[in-house]
Every structure is written in C-alpha cells, then in structure tokens.
Amino acid sequence: MNETTTGGGVREYDVVVVGGGPVGENVAERVRSAGLTAVIVERELLGGECSYWACEPSKALLRPVVARADALRVPGLRRAVAGPLDVDAVLAHRDAMAFHWKDDGQADWLDSVSVSLVRGHGRLDGPRRVTVTTPEGDTVRLAARHAVVLGTGSVPSLPPVPGLDRVRPWTSREATGAREVPGSLAVVGGGVVAVEMATAWQALGARVTLLVIEDHLLGRMEPFVGEMVEGGLREAGVDIRFGTAVESLRRDDGAGSHDPVRITLSTGEELTADEILFATGRTPRTRDLGLDTVGLTPGDRLAVDDTYRVTAVPDGWLYAVGDVNGRALLTHQGKYQARIAGAVIAARAGGRPVDDAPWGAHAGTADTAAVPQVVFGVPEVASVGLTTAEAERTGRRVDVVDHDMTGIAGAHQYGEDYRGRARMLVDPARGTVVGVTFAGPGVAELVHSATFAVAGEIPVERLWHAVPAFPTIGEVWLRLLETYRDR
Numbered sequence: 001m002n003e004t005t006t007g008g009g010v011r012e013y014d015v016v017v018v019g020g021g022p023v024g025e026n027v028a029e030r031v032r033s034a035g036l037t038a039v040i041v042e043r044e045l046l047g048g049e050c051s052y053w054a055c056e057p058s059k060a061l062l063r064p065v066v067a068r069a070d071a072l073r074v075p076g077l078r079r080a081v082a083g084p085l086d087v088d089a090v091l092a093h094r095d096a097m098a099f100h101w102k103d104d105g106q107a108d109w110l111d112s113v114s115v116s117l118v119r120g121h122g123r124l125d126g127p128r129r130v131t132v133t134t135p136e137g138d139t140v141r142l143a144a145r146h147a148v149v150l151g152t153g154s155v156p157s158l159p160p161v162p163g164l165d166r167v168r169p170w171t172s173r174e175a176t177g178a179r180e181v182p183g184s185l186a187v188v189g190g191g192v193v194a195v196e197m198a199t200a201w202q203a204l205g206a207r208v209t210l211l212v213i214e215d216h217l218l219g220r221m222e223p224f225v226g227e228m229v230e231g232g233l234r235e236a237g238v239d240i241r242f243g244t245a246v247e248s249l250r251r252d253d254g255a256g257s258h259d260p261v262r263i264t265l266s267t268g269e270e271l272t273a274d275e276i277l278f279a280t281g282r283t284p285r286t287r288d289l290g291l292d293t294v295g296l297t298p299g300d301r302l303a304v305d306d307t308y309r310v311t312a313v314p315d316g317w318l319y320a321v322g323d324v325n326g327r328a329l330l331t332h333q334g335k336y337q338a339r340i341a342g343a344v345i346a347a348r349a350g351g352r353p354v355d356d357a358p359w360g361a362h363a364g365t366a367d368t369a370a371v372p373q374v375v376f377g378v379p380e381v382a383s384v385g386l387t388t389a390e391a392e393r394t395g396r397r398v399d400v401v402d403h404d405m406t407g408i409a410g411a412h413q414y415g416e417d418y419r420g421r422a423r424m425l426v427d428p429a430r431g432t433v434v435g436v437t438f439a440g441p442g443v444a445e446l447v448h449s450a451t452f453a454v455a456g457e458i459p460v461e462r463l464w465h466a467v468p469a470f471p472t473i474g475e476v477w478l479r480l481l482e483t484y485r486d487r
Helices: 023-034 050-052 055-071 087-096 104-113 171-178 192-203 223-236 331-349 389-391 409-413 445-453 475-484
Strands: 011-018 038-042 115-121 121-126 131-133 141-149 154-156 184-188 207-212 239-242 246-251 261-265 270-273 273-280 282-284 318-320 372-375 381-383 397-404 421-427 432-440
Touching: 011 023, 023 038, 023 050, 023 104, 023 141, 023 331, 050 055, 055 087, 055 171, 055 192, 104 115, 121 261, 141 331, 154 270, 171 192, 171 273, 184 192, 184 270, 192 207, 192 372, 207 270, 223 239, 223 381, 223 421, 261 273, 318 331, 372 445, 381 445, 389 421, 389 432, 397 475, 409 475, 421 475, 432 445, 445 475
Parallel strands: 011 038, 011 141, 038 115, 141 318, 184 207, 184 273, 207 239
Antiparallel strands: 121 131, 131 141, 154 282, 246 261, 261 270, 372 381, 381 432, 397 421, 421 432
C-alpha cells in the first residue's frame, strides 16, 4: 500500500512531490526505490515543460537543421540536401517527440514504480500539508511524514511592454508548438531560447529578425561563442539588430483576419512581423503554491542549501528542486538535484548520516562547479564549469588555454571548411581543469568528456593518459594539453 488515510480523510505519504516534470519524477522514483511511499501532484502533463514545450520539441525542430548543415559540408552529399527542409515532416517529427502532448506513457511508468498520482493544482496548506484542487473541482488533502518537495519549474518572464497583452505574443511554448511556419518572426532576446528558435524557424522558411538589447549573443558564455553563433545566424539569413529594445506593440486585427504585429523599436523604427517571440528569461512558478502558509513569499525563488532543503522553513521538511530554486535552470541539472534530494530525504528518514561535504553523496556541488550546457545550432556550443568572466568576477586565478579546432584531423573528416574554437581554463595552483567551452559543428557530444574532467578534478598531467581516438574531433583535448604545455 502506497498511502494511508487518516480519520480526517487526509491521504498520508512519506513524501509528497508537487510538480510532475522530470525533476519531480526523479525525486519520487528515488525515494520510492529507497522504500518510502510517494505521491506526485501535477496540474498539466506528466513529464513537464521539457517533454512537451521545451527540450524535446525544440531539439526535434533543430535536429534536421543541424544535420543538413553538417551534410552540406560533406563532399558527395551537398546536391542531395541542397533543397528546403520538408516542413510537414519536421513538424510531424516534432509532434512525435512531444508524444503528441499526451502523457499516458509517463503515467504508466509512474504506476510501474509504485508512485501514486493526483492530478490537479497543489498548494501548501501549512507544514507538511498539501491541498489539491482537481480538474473536477474536488479537493484532495495530502500529508507528508518526512518531506514535501516543490518541483514546479518556471514560466516565461515577459517584459512590461505597452500593448503586449493585446498582440498574442509567442513564448517558448508557442515557439516549439506552432502548427505552421509564420512568414516573418521577430525574436526578442539574445539567450539560448532566442538563438535556437531563430535558427529553427529561419531554416523552416520564416524571415527572422532577432532583436537583442545587448551588443552580443549568449552573454553568459565565452565571448567567442556569441561571435561564432552570430556569424552562423547571419549566414543563414537572420537579421540581427543589437542594442535594440521593443518600446511598444500593436496588432490591428479585423474580423476574420490575422494582421501582423507592429513593433516600435527603441531606435525609432517600426518593424512588422506575423508573430513575435519573447525569449527574455524565466521566473520560478511559485506564485500560487501556498508559500504564504509556511512563511514564504509567493512568486519568490526558493533559496536552498546544498541538500536542497529550503533554508527559510524550520524543521527541514520542505525541499525545492529544479528551476524553483534558481541554481541552474537546465533540465539535466534539475534531475541531478532531484537524485541528490531523493537520496538525502531517504537518508534522513532512515536516520542515516548525510554526506553533504563538497562532492559528497548528498551535496549538489555540480550546481556551482560543473554545470554542462549545450546550445543546439549552427554552430553547436558546449560548455561546462567556469567561464573567463566568471573567474575574473570571483577573483579566481585561471590559466586560459585557447585552440583553433580548424586544423584537427577529425574536424577535416567531419566536414570541409570546418570552423571551431575551444577554450580550457586551468587552476594553476591545483593543476586541474575548471572550465571548458567548445564551439563548432559536432561539439555537443564533447561536453561529457569535459564534465568528467571538471567534476572529477582530474589533474592535467593525468589527462595526457586519456588518449583521444584518431581521427575524431575529440583530439581537441590533445591539442589543448599541448598548447598548455607549450605556453
């Protein structure tokens, strides 16, 4: 039996998880495998944002774009792939990768691991209590013996632009789920979502204008990354306008029509587009979670310690994992946090010691030391650990090692006119790699080797014994080590 019911009709579990995305699923599976009972509360689709409106559909849109770009570099393939993409086939593949926005398979999996499910909107209702309003309007009351875990993710953050509420703007959900290609698309933002969606929709036939308030793209990454991605977008035909903000919006829809959005820019120009996408960041989904019932402020990010306990709540029963804690807004990092939190909850419930020292079994050290990220585009970008700017900002001394990947034999085999760059940051005091960034075709699959080096704190001298196969792009590791040796 996965639950007990008290005399007041409250269903009691060891752990109550609010949010059934990949983060919540991982927490629930981990505590259940440790012998605790668990229930997930989900208001939308099991599998969450990543499965239906973010990671999976966006990469399904981008995969044909990247594959065609790679094929165009290969002698003997150019003529075969020179035509336009088959839009209907790409969108059908996107639909399949998003499971046609049905979560039957996820529900079956949850049942297979003996985790209960309550569908509806869950809110905290005091310490260790959650009240769920079901789609039918009923109320289900839950109680947790050991922990409540909040894993409700985040929502798009929209700027206060006059007219925004009347033009039906796209957010990331509309951008990944659109049923047809707009004739023209304005994309506001210069981060990962903006860059990836500009890449996808330009390749699918839209005329894309990218409006960036800063003077560069992907500002949290190494500067050469933004420069290379900018070059790739411009080569694809994207109109990029730096130092440009949106001042106001309007859409003059008539009866039965769908007029374009009229966009007044900070430069004084007016731009028109069939659709406008705001990719301007995300905010934690905590506004309607009942945080006020436990002394927290609705809408706030939930500050946690390295075991993912919410620090402002006494008695240590409330945990927050994934985007709601703001530590690293990436699905894979949220799942990492979930695995750590699940192990922590199980250990504490069983009265076992908690190893929360750096890199311990119950500490989320990777959130600050080894966060991997990939930007899928033309070119691809992959990074983990520190950037040069982060090292400077925190006063950490690093040796910066750069290498042009153009001359690597594996890069020549990958495609003609290969252009790529790599940067490795080394802690000179310890002789370990603390950050790596790659930009170029095919580099997404290099990021895990870099993550091993950073998370494992592997000495540079030992990395000489990790021999890259010839001829692969992975030979960049050897070239970086040679550059560091010869500097």
